[in-house]
Amino acid sequence: MRARRTxxxxxxxxxxxxxxxxxxxxxxxxxxxxxxxxxDAAQWLQRAATAARTLNYVGTIAYQRVGxxxxxxxxxxxxxxxxxxxxxxLDGPAxxxxxxxxxxxxxxxxxxxxxxxxxxLHNVFPSLLPQQLATLTEFYTFxxxxxxxxxxxxxQAFVFEPKDGMRYGHKFWADxxxxxxxxxxxxxxxxxxxxxFAFTDIQIGAKLDRDMFRPPFAxxxxxxxxxxxxxxxxxxxxxGWMVKDLPPGFSKVIEGYRTLRGKTGQxxxxxxxxxxxxxxxxxxATPATPQAVGPSQLGGLNVYSRPLNEYLVTVLGEAPGAxxxxxxxxxxxx
Amino acid sequence: MADREVDQQLVERAQRxxxxxxxxxxxxxxxxxxxxxxxLVRDPGEVEDVxxxxxxxxxxxxxxxxxxxxxxxWLYRIGINxxxxxxxxxxxxAPTSTGFDNEEAENFEDAEQLRDAATPEDELHGKQIxxxxxxxxxxxxxxxxxxxxxxxIEGLSYDEIANVMNCPIGTVRSRIFRAxxxxxxxxxxxxxxxxxxxx
Amino acid sequence: MGQFQVGPGDAxxxxxxxxxxxxxxxxxxxxxxxxxxDEVCAGLRDAGCVATWVCYHVIGESLRGSATVxxxxxxxxxxxxxxxxxxxxxxxxxxxxxxxxxxIAATVAAISVVGWVxxxxxxxxxxxxxxxxxxAMVRAADARPPIDNEYVLxxxxxxxxxxxxxxxxxxxxxxxxxxxxxx
Numbered sequence: 001m002r003a004r005r006t007x008x009x010x011x012x013x014x015x016x017x018x019x020x021x022x023x024x025x026x027x028x029x030x031x032x033x034x035x036x037x038x039x040d041a042a043q044w045l046q047r048a049a050t051a052a053r054t055l056n057y058v059g060t061i062a063y064q065r066v067g068x069x070x071x072x073x074x075x076x077x078x079x080x081x082x083x084x085x086x087x088x089x090l091d092g093p094a095x096x097x098x099x100x101x102x103x104x105x106x107x108x109x110x111x112x113x114x115x116x117x118x119x120x121l122h123n124v125f126p127s128l129l130p131q132q133l134a135t136l137t138e139f140y141t142f143x144x145x146x147x148x149x150x151x152x153x154x155x156q157a158f159v160f161e162p163k164d165g166m167r168y169g170h171k172f173w174a175d176x177x178x179x180x181x182x183x184x185x186x187x188x189x190x191x192x193x194x195x196x197f198a199f200t201d202i203q204i205g206a207k208l209d210r211d212m213f214r215p216p217f218a219x220x221x222x223x224x225x226x227x228x229x230x231x232x233x234x235x236x237x238x239x240g241w242m243v244k245d246l247p248p249g250f251s252k253v254i255e256g257y258r259t260l261r262g263k264t265g266q267x268x269x270x271x272x273x274x275x276x277x278x279x280x281x282x283x284x285a286t287p288a289t290p291q292a293v294g295p296s297q298l299g300g301l302n303v304y305s306r307p308l309n310e311y312l313v314t315v316l317g318e319a320p321g322a323x324x325x326x327x328x329x330x331x332x333x334x
Numbered sequence: 335m336a337d338r339e340v341d342q343q344l345v346e347r348a349q350r351x352x353x354x355x356x357x358x359x360x361x362x363x364x365x366x367x368x369x370x371x372x373x374l375v376r377d378p379g380e381v382e383d384v385x386x387x388x389x390x391x392x393x394x395x396x397x398x399x400x401x402x403x404x405x406x407x408w409l410y411r412i413g414i415n416x417x418x419x420x421x422x423x424x425x426x427x428a429p430t431s432t433g434f435d436n437e438e439a440e441n442f443e444d445a446e447q448l449r450d451a452a453t454p455e456d457e458l459h460g461k462q463i464x465x466x467x468x469x470x471x472x473x474x475x476x477x478x479x480x481x482x483x484x485x486x487i488e489g490l491s492y493d494e495i496a497n498v499m500n501c502p503i504g505t506v507r508s509r510i511f512r513a514x515x516x517x518x519x520x521x522x523x524x525x526x527x528x529x530x531x532x533x
Numbered sequence: 534m535g536q537f538q539v540g541p542g543d544a545x546x547x548x549x550x551x552x553x554x555x556x557x558x559x560x561x562x563x564x565x566x567x568x569x570x571d572e573v574c575a576g577l578r579d580a581g582c583v584a585t586w587v588c589y590h591v592i593g594e595s596l597r598g599s600a601t602v603x604x605x606x607x608x609x610x611x612x613x614x615x616x617x618x619x620x621x622x623x624x625x626x627x628x629x630x631x632x633x634x635x636x637i638a639a640t641v642a643a644i645s646v647v648g649w650v651x652x653x654x655x656x657x658x659x660x661x662x663x664x665x666x667x668x669a670m671v672r673a674a675d676a677r678p679p680i681d682n683e684y685v686l687x688x689x690x691x692x693x694x695x696x697x698x699x700x701x702x703x704x705x706x707x708x709x710x711x712x713x714x715x716x
Contacts, residue, residue: 316688
């Protein structure tokens, strides 16, 4: 199938507009400094982010990690400032995620569960804090790699190669004409792929309409549960927790309390970032039922949990196990 | 042969990670394989398990299927081995009969030779299905009936049928589909709804 | 070709619409236009379409004098197949270095696979898949803690690459972790 090229259209008029303006200013300030490849890296990422938000596209994604592969169908529609997205599992239990602007609904047919949550995006491209963009170039080498065909489209690969072993390598393949990411890969220190998302087929500029994003049912059937996560941005707060021994390049992005389903009491949440990835630190009161602790992994996401007096610390992020573990063990009260 | 092509396409999709493609193959062959294995595993209560086990083994062995033989031939051998191993594990012996180690036996459709082990309900249900299909066939206009007979019983391709019936291939396509739908209308109630599948 | 129709599985409107019965008829005869095969196969998710696939095959079997009944087979088999790790066969095309790297990663990270299987189990998840995973968890030498789905989803709000990848990070939460089961 030949792809029709569409140019990234109107700006998405959603709540992150203010953030976009802030970021635009921040980036403009940065461009005054002649950091040539930082500009390049930021441009590629910004183009990818814009394309993901503003284009209409539909395709099949293969998500691979450690010898497993799962396929899903993705539809994305941008219309008059509104954004719609639908992700459907093609194998395994029947599950679907439907997003309209900032609201996300996950339909788990196997557990008969609908989960509704706000998807407020903070700290994402293009709205990075200026210091994050600086660390991005300090701790990663950005370079363009090969051109390749992905899902039948011409793409340009570009790489963020970590300068130390505390972070993963990232390789992205962007559609040459729109900048949309068609493949993304996380690489460990040995250059092995830890996780990969890739479109196996895609139509950019497909004819879509809102009807395609209707939920599978108008009202959930009586035997289904609905879990609704409280909305609203989390106000930044001083939680009294800190990470003494942060790996180089990581700095705190935000800190505050969250109410989470299944947790009694509020959970402290701190986010650290090196400009390309984030690591979350959660501190909760020790749960009533004993929890297994230690390392876990979910594709490119590494997790480490440990008890700390009457608390349970859980750290997770798209970073190697050692990084996540180091952060977990250096969480302490201020 | 057209049948082998569609199987090959589904197998290739399954080998690329599409589990549902494999399920479509299972839906196509589950009755045939179970019928075959019921001649070895005589207990109707056990034969389904053995048949499912065979399909799972086939799924796991998919990477080694290269398309040198037809999919069903390959599946058939896995099925026979699964059933034989099961019988050995149960301390039983396979009924002595010719034809099981012979590939041609896979097309052994004549149920009179060796009766399938089936529950009385399933037997009755099977008879009802046969009766319904026959009745619907009799009610078909002749061109539709001929088209579907040439396809399903003679195994001719659309091209060959177009030749025999002296009509365009598009007409063949349409006649076969209309014949199937006309019969399906009568048959669907017997096969149950999605909530209550009888397949 | 060159036509931008969305795939048959993409319209929702109260249920999936699958491929047309005419195409199912052609597909089963191996006479479907090559360019349509992938889409029709992918679109054969709709319950009605699968029933049609089965029904058309039963018609053929019946005409050939072999109407066997396998009541409930497909439902039970679907559960068993869901519990199987997805098979990936190396393609006859050349193996790219990337694919080789993935394969190596798989071998090296074999322990992680067991850990991963263990960690995605929620204690009372109802599906057969979860049961299979629980069984694996019991067998696993090092039982790893389950990952809290809530944490994953909240974390993703702050992950810089989420905006680039859109809903794709949800694949982690949707594909792997079992959500809370009913009490």
